Amino acid sequence: MRAYTERIREAAKRLLTEKRVDVVIGFRKGTIPLVNEPFLVKDPKDADQLYWDGNCGVNLANYLAKRTDRVAVVAKGCDTRNIVVHLLEFQIKREQLYILGAPCHGMLDRRKIAGELKGKEPTFAEESDGTVKISGREFEVTLDRKEFLQENCSICIHRNPVLYDELVGELVEEQQNVDRYVDIREIEALLPADRWQYFSKLVEPCIRCYACRNACPACYCPTCFVDESRPQWVGKSLDKTDTLTFHFLRAYHLGGRCTDCGSCERACPVGIKVRKFTKKLEKDIRELYGYETGLSVDERPPLDTYRPGDPEAFIK
Numbered sequence: 337m338r339a340y341t342e343r344i345r346e347a348a349k350r351l352l353t354e355k356r357v358d359v360v361i362g363f364r365k366g367t368i369p370l371v372n373e374p375f376l377v378k379d380p381k382d383a384d385q386l387y388w389d390g391n392c393g394v395n396l397a398n399y400l401a402k403r404t405d406r407v408a409v410v411a412k413g414c415d416t417r418n419i420v421v422h423l424l425e426f427q428i429k430r431e432q433l434y435i436l437g438a439p440c441h442g443m444l445d446r447r448k449i450a451g452e453l454k455g456k457e458p459t460f461a462e463e464s465d466g467t468v469k470i471s472g473r474e475f476e477v478t479l480d481r482k483e484f485l486q487e488n489c490s491i492c493i494h495r496n497p498v499l500y501d502e503l504v505g506e507l508v509e510e511q512q513n514v515d516r517y518v519d520i521r522e523i524e525a526l527l528p529a530d531r532w533q534y535f536s537k538l539v540e541p542c543i544r545c546y547a548c549r550n551a552c553p554a555c556y557c558p559t560c561f562v563d564e565s566r567p568q569w570v571g572k573s574l575d576k577t578d579t580l581t582f583h584f585l586r587a588y589h590l591g592g593r594c595t596d597c598g599s600c601e602r603a604c605p606v607g608i609k610v611r612k613f614t615k616k617l618e619k620d621i622r623e624l625y626g627y628e629t630g631l632s633v634d635e636r637p638p639l640d641t642y643r644p645g646d647p648e649a650f651i652k
């Protein structure tokens with residue numbers, strides 16, 4: 337991870353000094369262990385604050401929509417796929433971007449780690465050779481990092497950047513024979529009433545803070561449908577129907593656009609597994625149209641194109 341950090345810092349200094357970009361978007365260490373924060377560098381002198389480890393789970397494509405300056409961005413596999421979505425949706429131009437591709441080893445799940453620490457407060461964390469060493473007052477543990485990855489990362493099959501100008505690390509071996517939809521098939525197998533119950537229960541703790549939406553690079557509409565007041569499509573209270581409407585509609589808006597980057601789930605303050613909605617759409621789009629989001633700038637997503645042979649059972 338140290339090697340990534342050094343290469344990111346070196347690239348940032350070079351790109352800013354040579355005035356090839358106006359800003360570099362990466363991460364710096366957060367104020368608490370296991371949480372890094374997005375960091376925008378405009379002055380090469382600040383580049384040494386840039387940092388990389390398994391706590392860079394925020395999807396930095398979220399900072400790109402509608403920018404007009406020249407940007408270098410550090411991007412994991414999923415981030416680059418969301419950049420492809422932005423390019424396909426004309427949110428930014430390729431010539432504005434310099435992509436520092438970061439082949440990804442998976443991001444850490446700080447909630448899983450907190451569970452393992454059983455209330456003990458970490459004050460320091462460091463990764464090396466597949467382990468995470470965490471210490472605090474009167475304790476120190478060494479964890480096997482692959483046991484503490486975010487759930488989406490443990491089933492990720494596109495860890496390498498799909499689009500980049502330079503790499504900040506060696507390409508990684510992609511995971512093979514991953515069954516991404518075990519949980520979704522279980523939900524599909526439920527009777528309709530039980531499925532309704534399942535989703536109603538899933539979102540019961542939702543406080544409608546919209547952190548999931550705000551963390552999502554694909555949610556960039558200037559006015560989200562939940563904030564619209566003329567007409568008001570969805571009520572703004574914690575009414576159950578309104579809450580479910582928000583989640584279902586948001587999932588539909590993400591059909592063929594979600595990369596399962598996990599930013600939404602990571603951002604939810606009450607730990608709702610919001611990817612259960614978007615993964616179902618991902619599975620359907622893959623099965624119906626053979627399409628995976630953001631793998632190519634040359635293929636338009638199925639929901640904005642038409643082919644005579646497209647499945648149409650849903651309109652019969």
Ligand code: SF4
Pocket residue numbers: 393412413414415440441442443488489490492493494495496596597598
């Ligand atoms: S989803 Fe894949 S590319 Fe994205 S952070 Fe997880 S392992 Fe890395």
Ligand code: SF4
Pocket residue numbers: 395551552553554555590593594595596597598599600601611614
């Ligand atoms: S819905 Fe969640 S997993 Fe999908 S692209 Fe948005 S933040 Fe990433």
Ligand code: SF4
Pocket residue numbers: 541542543544545546547548549603604605606607608610
């Ligand atoms: S982040 Fe969590 S609590 Fe907030 S709106 Fe999304 S699901 Fe609800």
